[in-house]
Amino acid sequence: MNEVNNSGSCIAAYRIFGDKTTDFSKKAESIAVGLTVGSWTDLPQARKQAMEKHLGRVVQIEVFEGEGPERYADVSIAYPDINFSRDLPALLVTVFGKLSMDGRIKLMDLHFSESFMSAFPGPKFGIEGVRSLLGVPERPLLMSIFKSVIGHDLPELKEQFKQQALGGVDLIKDDEILFENPLTPIDKRVPACMEAAKEAEQQTGQKLLYAVNLTGPTFQLKEQAKKAIELGANALLFNVLAYGFDALHALASDPDISVPIAAHPALAGALYPSPYYGIAPSVLLGKLMRLAGADLVLFPSPYGSVVMPKEQNLAIRDVLRSTKLNQEYASGELQPDWTLKPSFPVPSAGIHPGLTPWIVRDFGRDVVVNAGGGIHGHPGGAAAGGRAFRQAIDAALQGRSLQDFAADGHLELQAAIDIWGAKQ
Amino acid sequence: MNEVNNSGSCIAAYRIFGDKTTDFSKKAESIAVGLTVGSWTDLPQARKQAMEKHLGRVVQIEVFEGEGPERYADVSIAYPDINFSRDLPALLVTVFGKLSMDGRIKLMDLHFSESFMSAFPGPKFGIEGVRSLLGVPERPLLMSIFKSVIGHDLPELKEQFKQQALGGVDLIKDDEILFENPLTPIDKRVPACMEAAKEAEQQTGQKLLYAVNLTGPTFQLKEQAKKAIELGANALLFNVLAYGFDALHALASDPDISVPIAAHPALAGALYPSPYYGIAPSVLLGKLMRLAGADLVLFPSPYGSVVMPKEQNLAIRDVLRSTKLNQEYASGELQPDWTLKPSFPVPSAGIHPGLTPWIVRDFGRDVVVNAGGGIHGHPGGAAAGGRAFRQAIDAALQGRSLQDFAADGHLELQAAIDIWGAKQ
Ligand SMILES: [Mg+2]
Numbered sequence: 001m002n003e004v005n006n007s008g009s010c011i012a013a014y015r016i017f018g019d020k021t022t023d024f025s026k027k028a029e030s031i032a033v034g035l036t037v038g039s040w041t042d043l044p045q046a047r048k049q050a051m052e053k054h055l056g057r058v059v060q061i062e063v064f065e066g067e068g069p070e071r072y073a074d075v076s077i078a079y080p081d082i083n084f085s086r087d088l089p090a091l092l093v094t095v096f097g098k099l100s101m102d103g104r105i106k107l108m109d110l111h112f113s114e115s116f117m118s119a120f121p122g123p124k125f126g127i128e129g130v131r132s133l134l135g136v137p138e139r140p141l142l143m144s145i146f147k148s149v150i151g152h153d154l155p156e157l158k159e160q161f162k163q164q165a166l167g168g169v170d171l172i173k174d175d176e177i178l179f180e181n182p183l184t185p186i187d188k189r190v191p192a193c194m195e196a197a198k199e200a201e202q203q204t205g206q207k208l209l210y211a212v213n214l215t216g217p218t219f220q221l222k223e224q225a226k227k228a229i230e231l232g233a234n235a236l237l238f239n240v241l242a243y244g245f246d247a248l249h250a251l252a253s254d255p256d257i258s259v260p261i262a263a264h265p266a267l268a269g270a271l272y273p274s275p276y277y278g279i280a281p282s283v284l285l286g287k288l289m290r291l292a293g294a295d296l297v298l299f300p301s302p303y304g305s306v307v308m309p310k311e312q313n314l315a316i317r318d319v320l321r322s323t324k325l326n327q328e329y330a331s332g333e334l335q336p337d338w339t340l341k342p343s344f345p346v347p348s349a350g351i352h353p354g355l356t357p358w359i360v361r362d363f364g365r366d367v368v369v370n371a372g373g374g375i376h377g378h379p380g381g382a383a384a385g386g387r388a389f390r391q392a393i394d395a396a397l398q399g400r401s402l403q404d405f406a407a408d409g410h411l412e413l414q415a416a417i418d419i420w421g422a423k424q
Numbered sequence: 425m426n427e428v429n430n431s432g433s434c435i436a437a438y439r440i441f442g443d444k445t446t447d448f449s450k451k452a453e454s455i456a457v458g459l460t461v462g463s464w465t466d467l468p469q470a471r472k473q474a475m476e477k478h479l480g481r482v483v484q485i486e487v488f489e490g491e492g493p494e495r496y497a498d499v500s501i502a503y504p505d506i507n508f509s510r511d512l513p514a515l516l517v518t519v520f521g522k523l524s525m526d527g528r529i530k531l532m533d534l535h536f537s538e539s540f541m542s543a544f545p546g547p548k549f550g551i552e553g554v555r556s557l558l559g560v561p562e563r564p565l566l567m568s569i570f571k572s573v574i575g576h577d578l579p580e581l582k583e584q585f586k587q588q589a590l591g592g593v594d595l596i597k598d599d600e601i602l603f604e605n606p607l608t609p610i611d612k613r614v615p616a617c618m619e620a621a622k623e624a625e626q627q628t629g630q631k632l633l634y635a636v637n638l639t640g641p642t643f644q645l646k647e648q649a650k651k652a653i654e655l656g657a658n659a660l661l662f663n664v665l666a667y668g669f670d671a672l673h674a675l676a677s678d679p680d681i682s683v684p685i686a687a688h689p690a691l692a693g694a695l696y697p698s699p700y701y702g703i704a705p706s707v708l709l710g711k712l713m714r715l716a717g718a719d720l721v722l723f724p725s726p727y728g729s730v731v732m733p734k735e736q737n738l739a740i741r742d743v744l745r746s747t748k749l750n751q752e753y754a755s756g757e758l759q760p761d762w763t764l765k766p767s768f769p770v771p772s773a774g775i776h777p778g779l780t781p782w783i784v785r786d787f788g789r790d791v792v793v794n795a796g797g798g799i800h801g802h803p804g805g806a807a808a809g810g811r812a813f814r815q816a817i818d819a820a821l822q823g824r825s826l827q828d829f830a831a832d833g834h835l836e837l838q839a840a841i842d843i844w845g846a847k848q
């Protein structure tokens with residue numbers, strides 16, 4: 001970030017709001033000292049020498065003068081690693097525990113020391129690994145979400161699964177609000193759906209990952225994950241923010257949990273949208289998810305029903321996939337061979353085939369196109385819905401317009417465009 | 425909440441923001457359906473009968489028309505218990521998972537079914553239990569926080585502990601940013617501090633709880649807690665929001681974790697302050713903390729350095745201590761003998777003795793007065809700082825002014841007033 005050697009520190013960037021009277025430099029200094037050694041200027045010289053390695057440092061400060069009375073500053077502070085253990089609860093409590101309650105302040109970015117990062121193997125599969133499980137080396141993947149699940153029994157769920165699978169989707173995910181329940185408990189749901197996957201594969205010739213929702217008590221998550229895998233689950237869905245990033249990290253770094261993990265953003269909207277408070281989406285749904293080991297990360301798309309400003313979306317994309325770890329992740333210099341597998345971005349909510357060219361334009365090939373209503377709502381059913389999406393992906397990759405491609409005998413795509421249109 | 429029988433549902437209250445065109449009733453209906461059965465009006469009649477027990481219901485809706493273009497509505501929705509497992513991640517993901525990302529919406533309140541609540545024994549000690557451990561049946565308790573801890577070695581920490589203890593404090597808590605570290609790891613820190621507590625008790629004749637910071641990997645928290653207790657720790661401090669409410673619940677309901685737990689609000693400021701997003705403080709730091717089993721809950725006071733509006737503070741106080749569980753907690757009728765121990769409110773940050781009468785006025789006797797700088801910054805040292813607070817508490821209980829009481833030979837209180845004043 002700057003010339004000083006920050007390699008032994010993690011760096012947090014904040015946006016701090018104030019008014020005409022705010023002394024942002026003083027504020028930054030008080031954070032750097034207050035969240036590390038507690039007090040500094042009053043310390044005797046000998047004591048300062050002993051404490052210096054613990055002292056937080058203001059790395060950068062940029063003040064923005066507004067038109068009105070409001071001003072803000074972007075402030076970066078380096079926190080020496082020596083002060084906290086190498087886990088995300090410790091880092092987050094250090095850099096934004098008490099500080100989060102100190103007026104209008106938002107955590108905008110994090111950079112990590114190599115030593116801190118070395119505790120995080122990151123995604124076990126990453127983009128390459130997921131592609132290799134599916135045998136799909138290049139094209140954007142297609143994920144579909146069960147439509148209604150609550151109150152449905154096992155045969156209904158299995159049939160729903162099979163219809164989705166027949167459409168050529170690469171991944172099917174549970175609804176994040178499907179918990180252990182008498183109708184479709186995990187020990188019946190997983191075998192039934194994996195059987196449907198096999199049946200569909202015989203017709204489509206295509207592999208499929210089923211991300212089973214991992215739920216229940218925190219201290220039973222590992223056992224529950226292993227049970228799901230023993231039952232045949234070949235992926236997991238996890239509501240990370242309901243359990244904390246450390247739980248994801250522990251699941252992802254457990255060698256016995258040998259399947260990709262898709263991170264669901266449930267509850268994230270309580271944390272990222274305010275300009276004044278909370279945690280920026282690129283940190284919350286980007287860096288922290290990847291560091292903690294999510295192979296795929298869902299987040300609201302800028303196209304559909306649940307909206308997130310596009311620049312925030314692209315910032316998530318960038319950090320999930322970045323190979324420039326020195327710039328994007330590290331506070332100092334990384335070893336040349338340092339690596340962290342990239343995570344698949346999964347922009348979600350309100351996606352229909354007509355939006356696919358936009359997703360491919362904004363996200364490229366390394367993206368998962370994720371749809372629920374846009375698959376199940378197809379007039380030909382879910383299988384036709386999946387095919388419409390696959391056709392839309394093909395069109396986008398060939399640089400052809402959806403209308404043009406549909407007219408070429410791609411009837412499912414045509415039917416989708418007739419209902420939902422094709423975003424221009 | 426209303427005449428309909430909601431006993432089989434949990435109820436979430438939201439504030440939803442919109443403009444002149446917003447149809448809040450339609451919005452409320454779409455939430456009630458969308459977060460439960462998925463679709464409703466299109467279902468065949470027979471299907472509706474089968475699905476009705478899963479269907480969310482709009483319980484209440486009140487629209488507020490503003491002066492400007494902004495309008496908002498307070499909306500309550502009942503979610504049938506049958507849809508989710510009896511754990512807080514499931515409840516929170518159901519009622520505010522995807523919905524948190526759906527524009528400007530804030531989770532304002534929660535009411536729970538008896539069946540849901542029955543999975544939560546709540547605080548193991550509560551206010552009575554903590555008082556009984558300390559042998560202090562009536563007066564407000566006094567807690568002190570280590571001053572600087574990072575970079576200090578064991579003898580320094582022990583001496584700091586002892587000085588605090590000698591001042592007559594009832595509880596001493598670790599700083600929430602003190603993690604496992606080579607200088608003062610938990611297996612050295614706990615024995616050293618508990619020895620200091622014993623030495624002080626010989627002089628003061630007073631018992632003391634030491635809340636040790638419970639940190640590190642999620643899946644080792646129970647072992648770490650038990651280790652701390654075996655080493656002599658008689659209370660725990662826990663950064664709940666870094667790990668999720670379910671982790672607190674699991675710790676609090678483990679019979680082997682036989683000490684009070686103090687919940688720290690670290691990271692809470694990322695969630696509660698915005699009027700438009702997040703979770704109201706009375707839910708985040710009130711109901712959920714008590715339900716999950718916190719015996720003491722820290723939160724920003726309205727008096728000191730880290731401010732929270734007073735009505736929000738008092739709302740936290742009310743739900744932490746309420747005995748009106750039917751009104752405050754339940755969605756339906758509770759069994760007459762239903763109970764949930766109350767939690768101690770601990771308004772914190774920037775507290776000095778001159779604020780004590782205000783705390784006692786606003787919180788009564790069942791409060792913990794919590795100070796760091798207001799104890800360590802006393803010109804006579806931390807022991808004198810503690811005594812000044814104890815004198816301030818005595819004055820408040822006797823309804824005497826601090827100045828008057830100080831003039832009666834209470835020199836430590838006089839010295840505190842001389843520095844920090846006495847809030848009028
Ligand atoms: Mg969903």
Ligand SMILES: [Mg+2]
Pocket residue numbers: 098569599600601
């Ligand atoms: Mg503190």
